Amino acid sequence: MALEEKREKRPPVTPMMIEEEAALRNGSRGLPPGPWAEAAGPRPRTTERHIAVHKRLVLGFAVSILALLAVTMIAVMLSVRFEECGAAADGPPRAGGNGSLSGAARQPPGAGQPPGRPEEEVRGGEAAEEEEEEEEEEWQRRRELPPWARPRLPRHLRPLHYNLMLSAFMENFTFSGEVNVQLEVRNASRYIVLHAHRMHIDAVRVAEDKLAGGVRVARTFFYPQTQVFVVVLNRSLEVQRSYNLKIIYNALIENELLGFFRSSYVLHGERRFLGVTQFSPTHARKAFPCFDEPIYKATFKISIRHQATYLSLSNMPVETSVFEEDGWVTDHFSQTPLMSTYYLAWAVCNFTYRETVTKSGVVVRLYARPDAIRRGSGDYALNITRRLIEFYEDYFKVPYSLPKLDLLAVPKHPYAAMENWGLSVFVEQRILLDPSISSILYLLDVTMVIVHELCHQWFGDLVTPVWWEDVWLKEGFAHYFEFVGTDYLYPGWNMEKQRFLTDVLHEVMLLDGLASSHPVSQEVQQASDIDRVFDWIAYKKGAALIRMLASFMGHSVFQMGLQDYLTIHKYGNAARNDLWNTLSKALKRVGKSVNIQEVMDQWTLQMGYPVITVLGNETTDNIIVISQERFVYDRDTKPKDPARGDNSYLWQIPLTIAVGNTSHISSEAIIWVSNKSEHHRIPALEEASWLLGNINQTGYFRVNYDIRNWRLLINQLTRNHEVISVSNRAGLIDDAFNLARAGYLPQNIPLEIMRYLSEEKDFLPWHAASRALYPLDKLLDRTENYNIFNEYILRQVASMYLKLGWPTNNLNKSLVQASYQHEELRREVIMLACSFGNKHCHQQAATLISDWISSNRNRIPLNVRDIVYCTGVSLMDEDVWEFIWMKFHSTTAVSEKKILLEALTCSDDRNLLNRLLNLSLNSEVVLDQDAIDVIIHVARNPHGRDLAWKFFREKWKILNARYGEALFMNSKLVSGVTEFLNTEGELRELKNFIKSYEGGAAVSFSRAVETVEANVRWQRLYKEELFQWLRKSLTQ
C-alpha cells in the first residue's frame, strides 16, 4: 500500500499531474519511443475472454424474473433496515454500547447490526435471547471472554477454500453474495466465529462434507465490537473433519472508499460509475463473511454477475463467461493460489485497456477510463511494469506467481495505490502520465509508486506478514525497493545511494527523534488499531533499517538471503524472526557469523535511534573513544516509558569509519559498537587527519565528533569537498543541523559547514541543506533579528544562483535521464534564492507572472512554476492573488490546481489569508483532501501562522468530524499546524486546547506538545548564541 507522499517541504511544491486539456494533444515531445509502443495497443474488450453462451436458454426468462424478484426483495429489505435503524442502533446483542467500535459513528442506519435474523434453521425470539444470556454468564463464570469477544479470531477453525458468487447491481449500488467456505476443524466447538461487517445476512447453513444432512444452527448473531458474525450450532463440529459453511447475504456498494465501494467519472458529459474494492487492512469483512486475518490463507474461486455493459475484474483471469438473455453476464474467475483475504480484489467498471506481455509470459494490462487509454496516458506505467516484473523475477529468483497482472487506474482511492495480487489499484494521479507535460518530480512519483506496488507482489502478496505488528516487513521492503527498482530503470539517477537519504533517512529521523515516537514493530490488538501502524515509521524507518542491514551484510549476500526467504515462505506467512533466521544462514554460508535477530531486535523493538560520539584522543596512540546514547530533540522531556530512562537504550551499531587527510580518504572499516562507551585503536591516525563515521550514511544513526574533528571536516569541505562522498556531504549537513537543534553541537557548526556549498555542484548536499534549513528558518522567521539569518543564507546561495541561472524553457523530456540532477539542483537553488529574498530571483518571478497576466499565456517553466506563483503572490499586489484565484477555478488539470491553491497561501495579506482559510472548508470550492494543505501552508507562512492556529482551534470540531476517521490525514493536519509554534504563549495555548476537548488524535497531540516544547527550549537556550555568531560572521 502506498501512502500519499510529498517529496518536498519548501514552498508549495507539487509535481505536474495529468493535464486533461493538454493531454488530448498528441504529444510529439514524448519519452523516447520504447519497445512497449508496439506491444501496447488498444484491443476490443470482447477478445479478452472465452465466451460461453448459456446453453439452457430456456432458463433465461426464469432467471430474469428471479433477478427482478431479488432486486425487489433487496429494495424492500433495505427500506426495512432504514426504518428499523433506531431500534437496531440501540441494541446490538450483548454489545454493551458501541464505544469501542471505530466505525460505529459512520455506519449507515442498521448496518453492522442488521435487525433481520437469518431465515433458515434459526430459532428466534425470547428463547434464543435467554440462551444467549445464559451462555454469556457461563463464560463469565469461567472468567473467559466468549470466543466472539476476543480481539483475534478463535483458532479452532481454519478456512481452506472459499467459493464466492456475487451479483453487482450498479443501478442501485447494492450487491448480493453467496459464500461457501470449506472449514477444517482443529478443536471441537459449537461456535463458528468469522468476520462480517455492515451486511445483511439472509441465510446460513452448515453441512458436513461429503455427507448428506446439515448440522443444525441454533442461532446466529452479529457482535459489532469485534466485527464478527457468530453461528452457534446444536452440536460440536468434530476435530479433523471438514465442513461447509454457506452464507447468503447482501450489502451496499458504499460511497465510502473501503470494502466494495463505488466511484464515478464523467465521460462525454455523462456520469459513469464503477465498483471497486479496498480490503486492506480489515475491510474484506464488509464485502463477504470471511476469516479476515492475514494468517488465514485460503484459495478463492470468485464469480461475478453483472450487466453486460460492464466488465468485471478480479485477482485471476476469467475462465468462462456465461451470458444470459436479459443482458446479464456471469464471469467465473480461475481459482487463486493460497492467499490472505486482504489481498483479494474485484472491480466492475466499463474501462478499456492496453496490454503487454513479459518475457516469462505474464500478461500485463492497464485498465483506465476510455479517454485516458485512448490518449496513451497509461503507456508509461505499462512499459515500466513489464520491465519491473522482469527485474524482480531476476532479483528474487522467484517467478511472478499469477498468469496476469492488471493495473487499474481509478478516479478515487483512499491510498495512492494498493497492491492486490494480480489486480493492483492506483489512484489516477499516481499512474497516468502524459510525458509531454509532466515534470520530472511527477514522473518520479509515478515511477516509485509502481515500483513499490510491484515489489509487494512478492513482499506482501506471496509472502505475507503473520500479523499487523510486522506491517513494516512488507512496507519497509516495498519502500526500500522503490529506490533500487528506480535505479534499475534509470541507472544514472543513483536513487538508492542519494535520494534515499533526504527523502527517507533524514525525513524519518526527524520523527523518530521525538521521545513520543514508537518502535517500528508495534503491538496491535484490535481492528481499530490497525490503521495506526501504517505510518512513516513503518514505511521509512522500515526501509532505512533494511538498507542498513543490506549494507552490513553485503548486497549480494543480502540478495541471496531474500531469495531463500521468498522461496521458503511463498504462499505462506512469515514473521520477522523467519527473515532474520534466513539471513543469518545466508551470512553463515559465506563464512560470516552475525546473529541478525539479536542485532535487529534492538532496532525494531526499541523506538528511536542512537547518536554516536567519536572522540579522537590526542594523547595516547591512535586510540579513539566511541560512545552511544539515544538521540532526542528535547532532552528535557520525560521518556514515554518512565520505567525505562533514555539511559537504558542500547543498540548494536555497525559503525563504518574512515580516516582522511587533505587529499585522501582511507577505505572504511567496520566497528560493531555495542556498549555505552568503547575504546578502539585506529591505525594511521595522524595529527592533521580527520575521522568520518557512517560512510555513505548507510546506518540509521547520527554521528557527532569533538570540535577539533568538526573543524578539520569543515576545512576539508572548503578546500576540496570531493574527497568526501556526495552522500556523506549530505549526511554531514543533516547531522550537524539536527545535532545543533537538539543541543548536542554549537549552533555555528552547521552554518559554517554550509559555507562550502558555493562550490557544490551536486544536487544532494544542496537538497539536504535546504531541508535542514527549513525548520531553523521556521524557528526564526518571526523574530526581530530574522534579517541577519536571512542575509547569511542569501550570501551562501548567491554565487551558485548566478552560475546556474533560470531554465529558459520547458524541459526536453528526452533529456530527462541525463539532466535530472542538474535540473533538480537548479530548482533547489532558485527556491532558496527566491524564498530568502534574492532580488534578481524576485524580479524574475515578477516578470514571468506579469507576462502571464498580460499575454494570458503561461510561459513559466514547468519545474519552477510553484516557486514563481508563490513568490509572485507574496510580492505583488492583491490583483495577482485574484488572478491566481481565478486560474485556480478555471483550470481542470489536477496538478496545476494544486500548486495554484498553495500559491494563494503565500500572501502577506492577513485578510486574504483569512478569506482563504474560511473558503477552504467549502467542499464546493476546495476538495476535502486539499483543505488540509491550505491550512498547513498558511501555518508555514510567518504572516499566517497565528491565523491558521486560531482557525484550527475554532474549527477543530468540524475538522475532526471530517478527517478523524482517516488517521493519516488527521495527524498530518495536527502536526502541520503546530510544528512551528515556538513561543511560551503558543505552548500554553496548545496545552489548554488539548485539555479543553475530549479524546481523538491523542498520539498526534502528544507529539505536537513535545515538538513545540523542543522549539521553545531551543529559543530559550540557543537563539541568542546563533544570532551572536551570525552578527560576528557578517561583519567579518
Ligand SMILES: [Zn+2]
Ligand atoms: Zn505498500
